[in-house]
Amino acid sequence: MTIRGVGILLGMAALGGVLFCLFDRHWRISVNYNQPGSAMPTVSYHEGLWHRCSNSYNLGGQSNCAKMMEAINHLPSELIFQRGFAVFAAIAGGIGVLFGMASAQRINFASKQKDKNCCATLAGVCYIVTAACIMAAASWSASHTLKDSKWDYGIVNTAGYNIIYTIGADIYVGWVTGVMALIAGCIMIFTSCNNDEYDDEMEYNTTQYAPPNTYNSAGTRKEYC
Template sequence: MRGAVEVCGLVLGFLGCVFGFVSLHIDSWKESSDYDDVIVTSNLLENLWMSCAEDSTGTWNCWYFPSLLALPGYIQACRALMITAIAMGTFGLVATLVGMRCSRVGGENYVLKGRIAAVGGVFFILQGLCTMVAVSWYAANITREFFDPLYPGTKVSIGDGLYIGWSSGTLALIGGCCLLCSCNVKQEKLEYRFPPPSRGAGFTHSASSSQYGRNAYV
């Protein structure tokens, strides 16, 4: 049962890493909304790295943000959190592969392997927390601008990248909790058993008894 929980935690953590990588590279963290627009002539998409526009003819134009220092503070923070999440997920995968019971790496010291698997679970939890904070912070700014009647810019809505990011954070958190619940960090109890009597000792004892019997009758 413990091995199955470890495998489940590894699979969920791996999927969390994959979804986080996809979310970081997808274009649509936020996209233009049709709210209060009578005629829509272009579709705007934006993520942490660039902004894209599609006109009515289907032509795409994308441009990267010119300077990191010119970006709003929350975008800089979300970039740092997502990169940290990818790094934490990578460390979590390596630690989990080393610490699993079915892995041959690290020998048969299951106490040490359990602790390494627990470290992998902690890394997955940190990945999930970083991802959830980043996508939730970004979504909170989108929501604030959308419902602000004095906001002069274009109204935008939550894009697919944020939903993938939320899925990534949820999978990573569940995978980390599975690893923490399945790890064995306590010293296993040793069972002491008396060794069975050897066959030679039994024959010696019987031989001596029989010899003693013969001498008694003489």
Template sequence: MDPVIEVVALILGFVSWVMVGVTIPNRYWKVSSLDGTVITTSTLYENLWMSCATDSTGVHNCREFPSLLALSGYIQASRALMIAAVVAGSFGMVATLIGMQCSKAAGDNYVLKGRIAGTGGVFFLLQGLCTMISVSWYAANITQEFFNPLYPGQKYEIGEALYIGWASGVLAICGGACLMFSCKLGTKEKAYYQPTRETVYSASASRRDAQSTYGRNAYV
């Protein structure tokens, strides 16, 4: 495995993991602007955990969702997927750090290190997929309600947290793909170009036997 690809994949995975941590507590998953109306509240915004409002004086008031079971199904699923993304990213970071060639955790067994790094790539891919599914599902419900003329409730627009989530998912998928494909290519190269100790020993023994046999035949 190329050490440069390992470092690039680790950086991409780490940045995506941090961005997931920024996306989850961000309050602006969906935003509604009510400027210019007679209502005191000027802006409403929500995330997976609470609903907030900002009046014309700049005062923020937030209220956590009272019941998990009372929430919509897509919000519950988005919560679970984002938490799964954080967990998968954590495992991916640990596996990638252990599987890097500069790491001494697995000794000099580069085949084992490559497999561990490849496992880290799988975790990064899972993180990216969970994040993309979560934010895309949430955004699809926002747009569906926004363009539905018969929807009676308050309509919202896509907030900045979803864009951060999309960027995080793309970076995680790119990092995981780099680790997996580079690990596969590195394994093939090592299997083809680097013989094992047993192969070298048997080849040396064969050459010695051939030389000794040729020497005996020369004096016959």
């Protein structure tokens, strides 16, 4: 496998990670802290970009999720920015995968080597944009979650115990995905700088034409130098 092939595979894996973070529901999870003598918690919470969920311990950990139906002006600004960064990361990653596939030697979407290198450059730029967006979304979410443990948008605790949130698995996946996308982008841009051969632009006419009269009167072939 070529170095560019590794970059293409890393870019595809990064796109998968972005889509996972975009739709998964574990960007932040609740950690229950009880005061002595207070009631034990019976419900835990976890939230994504589009849903908030609760797990009931009394029902064997059954999860109940609800879509965030609030108007956009009623949602926290940090959540709106996280959604925007994640969506842009998915769009850029998808475009990067398309350009990356077009730059592959075994795919004839771009027939000329120069065009393949151009596609590789565009794929690299898209992967770097993907890395910046998904890491921004993950870092922003982690910062606000750890800074304000009471940051929530609709969950009201009526069970008599405190709910404190911590960062969930999706944030770690976002950071790892960002690193993968960044590496993929660097690989694609590096391989696009290899301009040693442009065989498709150099067309040589190798047909040799013999003189019209190649035989003498005796029927023997004349040799031409």
